[in-house]
Amino acid sequence: MSSDSLDKGYDPSGIEEKWYKYWVDNGFFKANEESDQKPYAIVIPPPNITGVLHMGHALNNTVQDIMCRHRRLCGDNVLWMPGTDHAGIATQNIVEKNLAKKGVTRDQLKREEFIDEVWKWKEHSGGAIINQLKRLGASCDWDRERFTMDEGLSDAVRKVFVRLYKEELIYQGLYIINWCPRCKTALSDLEVDHEEQDSFLYHIRYPFESGEGGLVVATTRPETMFGDTAVALNPNDQRYQDLTETHVCLPLTDRKIPIIRDDYVDTEFGTGALKVTPAHDPNDFHLGNRHNLESIKVIDDDGIMTDGAGRFNGQERFECRKQALEALEAEGFLVKKEPLKNSVGHCYRCKTVVEPSLSKQWFVKVGPLAKEAADAVREGKTRIIPENWSKTYFEWMDNIQDWCISRQIWWGHRIPVWTCKDCGKIMVEEVDPTACDSCGSKELVQETDVLDTWFSSALWPFSTMGWPEQTQLLKTFYPTNALVTGFDILFFWVARMMMMGIHFMDEVPFKDVYIHALVRDEHGKKMSKSKGNVIDPLKVIDQYGADAFRFTLAAFAAQGRDVKMSEDRVEGYRNFVNKLWNAARFTLMHLEKGPGEMDVSLLSLPEKWILSRSKATADAVHQSIETFKFNEAASAAYQFTWHEFCDWYVEAAKPALYGKEGEKRCRVVRAVISEVLENTLVMLHPFMPFVTEEIWEKLPTTSGSVMSARFPGIEDNELLVRDEAVEGDMEHVFGVISGIRNIRSTMNIPPSMQLGVSMQTMDARERRIIEENHAMIENLARLDSLEVTEPGEAPPSSATAVVNGTSIYVSLMGVIDFDKEAARLDKEIAKVTKELVAVSKRLNNESFLEKAPEDVVEKVKGIQQGLEEKNDKLRENLDRINKIAG
RNA sequence: GGGCGAAUAACUCAGUUGGUAGAGUGCAACCCUUACAAGGUUGAAGUCACAGGUUCGAGCCCUGUUUCGCCCA
Structure with a gap:
């Protein structure tokens, strides 16, 4: 296609695929672990293999891509490590649902068969998001793509588990944990979403043993009463000061339970009498431990009442709540019912109400790890940007609870613990043992639980680079330079990577953590399917092009503020892409007369001015990207391109370009305009990779890919010099012209x-x-x-x-x-x-x-x-x- | 209950050590000037949430209040 037939408007369709393929085929995204060039590394926050690209991913990866492309233009050896995570619960849920359509449950399959099914699903429809990232233009080193269930990463997981176990930082214990009765697994505290909801506070009378009177307890969860093993009062509560009774009868049962006294009880809440259910409430669990209370599980793993619930045995827990309340009312135990807003925990994967439940699980003792991870930030080894987030980080790290890492599902890294059937010896090994190292028995049983997915993602910055092998990749690129993520996974992921990185690599995993905001709809509302305000990034790309979309994200990504996305805004930046396209079209038109020829003595004010502004803008863009101020970088480039280059310079240059100032001036101005356009393309390339590459190719003055160019201003160039005197002179000319135009306009001339x-x-x-x-x-x-x-x-x-x-x-x-x-x-x-x-x-x-x-x-x-x-x-x-x- | 953040033009937002407010969109008028109507030129529009304080000077610093959003318990 010759340049004079360059289309009048820019149409991204076709062009984007073409250049993406070109970049991949020619290895432009490849990192080189053997190179002496300055390394620069980012690991991608691995999206779930179940995921599809949403606005959050789009922003996250656009930011990373801007950083990586910018660094390549600065001459760095860039590694952007891509991959996906196996998303244990989410993936298992999907595969189970698919099986259910065929009328098969996972229990009808053997574990191995089920896992085969998951792998099949993964090969067939998992990881769709990777191709979607490519649509966005993400310049990841795809040859190095990793998956948390890969062999190498699985080895890393095993090694880490075994070492932590041997260091007594992993233990098994009987504790109260969050149980999802639908996913049928334990969840960590972080995996529970608390939602405010309208409930009732039920006041229930527990009669005294003697039969006269009783204590009224207040609860939102009457169905747990069958697991009550005490009623607790605050020892300082005046109301119960003279109480001599020591036991109450548990209604609807024949059990008697003791009255205990503990400071923990809040005298302000309800009646000041607290029913204690150690097996189904975290606070009651600790209370029970202090008072050596029995724990009775009355809700099983399916959310069904056990025989501990007497005649309610076999009822679903919420049905039981209804039935028990009816019975309590009928028998005169229900004193009153008042509306109450309370916060209820839901499974973050399936939204089922979580049941706190006593259970034997594996935990990481995170205290010592968290301290080191917090200190690393305090000492500045890792910076959190914007800095405000470090406070949230410290808050969590300093009050951290042990991390429940075992999951009762099949898809994931199986816990490498074996028990000898004969002698009961427990073995924790990197390599599957074949015989008991104590009695030699071959009857070994492996732990059936798998590890929390976040356990493997915590190792991501070094496991993806080949650890536990001491690879050249690790030597070159660890610690990584930056991690880019949303604040929603600061605890889930960033904090845990910090702990594991420091513990196993003796070095922080990244020097900077850049926390970006959420993408919301144009009114600032969170996008959600139920609200129907979700904008699909792929549709936006189809309609306006990836460049316009990326530029919009960057332009609105101010630190500490949410990005409000609307198609109108993307349309505005689509126009910008078109403006750049047409500036290039204009330039090309003139370059057809022949190449420019630089002669510094023939530069007039507008040429000197645009070169000076070009340098100033390049510096501003460079500096802003380096300091994670993407909106400032984008607007500096936008302002320059449209309002300085197009509005003023191109207009000023026209007489010379049309030959009205002689052949020599015409050549010089051609040299300047192509120089400035090239610089503009390079500085815009991190934001708009496709259109800049397309124009770059059309320019007769350039060769190769824009990706091989150098960012303007980082290498000496006598033409690119800031000259504030020149800029001042030009300002005066602008003032004069604008003054005349104003008169013309207001006088209707x-x-x-x-x-x-x-x-x-x-x-x-x-x-x-x-x-x-x-x-x-x-x-x-x-x-x-x-x-x-x-x-x-x-x-x-x-x-x-x-x-x-x-x-x-x-x-x-x-x-x-x-x-x-x-x-x-x-x-x-x-x-x-x-x-x-x-x-x-x-x-x-x-x-x-x-x-x-x-x-x-x-x-x-x-x-x-x-x-x-x-x-x-x-x-x-x-x-x-x-x-x-x- | 604890913490974080926001409030600036009609809308969405910038605003670097305090020096007297900017952009984009939208709006109005005019214009098919040979890169671009997805465009050009010109213009209108703000008690910087409220109340105090510090200062020669506050959108910015301090205190309090109101409204909204998020995180944690």
Whole structure:
């Protein structure tokens, strides 16, 4: 496709796939562990193999891709390690559901057969998200893609388990844990979502042994009463000070339970009498331990009442609640029922109400690990960005509970613990043992539980790089440079990676943790299927292109603030992509006349200016990406591209490009415009990889991929130098042109009408600038004549603007509307007067003159002088107009 | 109950050691000027949530209040 047939509008379809394939095929995403180049590594937060790309993933991976692509452009050896996690419970749920459609339960299959089914599912439909990440443009090193159930990662899991066990940091114990009766597994505390919900607080009378009176307990969960083994009172509670009874009868049963006293009881809540159910409530469990109470499990693993519930045996737990309440009411034990909002735990995978339950499980003793992990952040070995999150991190680390790691499911890393059937010896081994190392028996039984998925993801930064082998990859890339994630998995994942990384690698897993916000809908509401406000990233990409979508995410990703996404916003940035495309189209059109030729002596102000701005912008973009300020980087690039390069420079360059300034100037300007366009493409590439590559290829001045280019400004380039004097001069030219345009617009002068303008200034610099750039001013303000003089008589029948020290007179012989011009000047004067009042107020304040720093005072004085001059000139002109009109 | 964050133009948001408020979208007017109407030019629009305080000076720092959101218990 030749450049003159470049389409008028940018259409991303087809182009994105083409370049993605090109990059992959040519190894542009590959890291090199043997290289001496500066390494830069990021490990991806592994999405679930069950997952599909949502807005959160899109933001997360766009940010990582921006960082990685930027670093490659800086010449670093970048490793972006991709992969997925096996998502034990979620995956098992899906496969079970699929089996259920065929009328098969997992228990009808053998464990091995079931796991085969899961692998089959994984091969067939798992990991769809990986291809979706590719649509987004993610430049991961796909050849290194890992999965938490891979052989290598499984070895790492085993080694870690065995070592922690031998260090007594893993133990098995009978504790109260969170049980999901639907998934039929234990959950860690973190895997329980607490939701506020409307419930009732039931007041139930437990009669005294003697038969007279009784204690009224208050509970939201009457069905657990069958597991009560005491009623607790606060020893300081005046209401029960004189109570001599020692036992109460448990209604609906024939059991008697003791009355105990413990400070834990909250005298404010309910009646101050607390029913104690050690087997079904975490607080009661600890209370029970202190008082040596019996624990009676009355709800089984399916959420069904056990025979401990007497006649309610076999009922589902919530049905039992209903039935028990009816019975209590019928028998006169239910004293009252009041509405109450309370927080109820739900399984984070299936939303079933979690049952706290006494159970034998495996735990990690996290205290010592957490301390090191917290210290690493305190000592600055790892930075959390934005810094505020470190407080949340410390809060959790300092109050951490042991981590329940065993799950009663089949899909996952099976716990490497064997018990000898003959002698009861327990073996914890990296390699499956064949015989008991104590009695030699071959009758060994392996623990049936698997490990929490997060146990394996905790090892991700080093297990993916080949640990426990001492690989070259680890040597080159560990610790990684940055981890990019949402705050929702700060505890689940980041904290645990910190613990494991420090413990097993003796080094933090990453130097920076960048926490980004959530993506919400345009009104700031969390996206959810039930609300119907979910925007599918893939549909957005289909409609607007990945580049526009990525740029939108980046532009709104301000630190510490949620990203509010709406298609309108993406459309706005789609227009930006198109703008860039057309700037390139324009440039290409001119490059067809032949390549540019640089000659520094022939550069005029706009060329020097755009080169200076190009350098300033590149620096700003670079700096902002390095400091995780993606919105600032995006807006600096946007502002420059659209409003400096396209709006001003391209327009200013047209006469030269169309040959009106001679062949030499034409060549020089071609050289400048292609240089600036190239720089712009490179600095935009991290945000918009596809369109920048497409344009890069079309440019006759470039070769290879934009991915092999160097970020502008990081290598010496005599053309790319910031020159603030040049920028100041150009500002004056802009002011003059805008002043004339304003007059044209407010006086309703058609654009086709050429104007005559004279300018007067005493300022030699301003005069020089105008004279040197008169052609540009004439062109951009559409003038047929422009003269610059010393201040003198104002031309008659003209409208006036004042810019810095320059008075501009737009000659409007015969067309001037004096009323309109007077109104226009009035407005200008009002504006200036308002500013002048504010400035003068400050300068008339003696304390200000005395106490403010000198440079500030000088600056304000300068402003005042400028405003006064402007004011005077405007008034003079207003008088003149009034005189002529009057 | 503990913690974190937000409140700035009609909307969505920026705002770097305090020096007197900006952008995008939207809105209004004009314009098919040979890169782009997915465009150009010009313009209107703000008691920076409220109340105190520190300071010559506060959107920014301090204290309190209100409203909203999130996390933990």
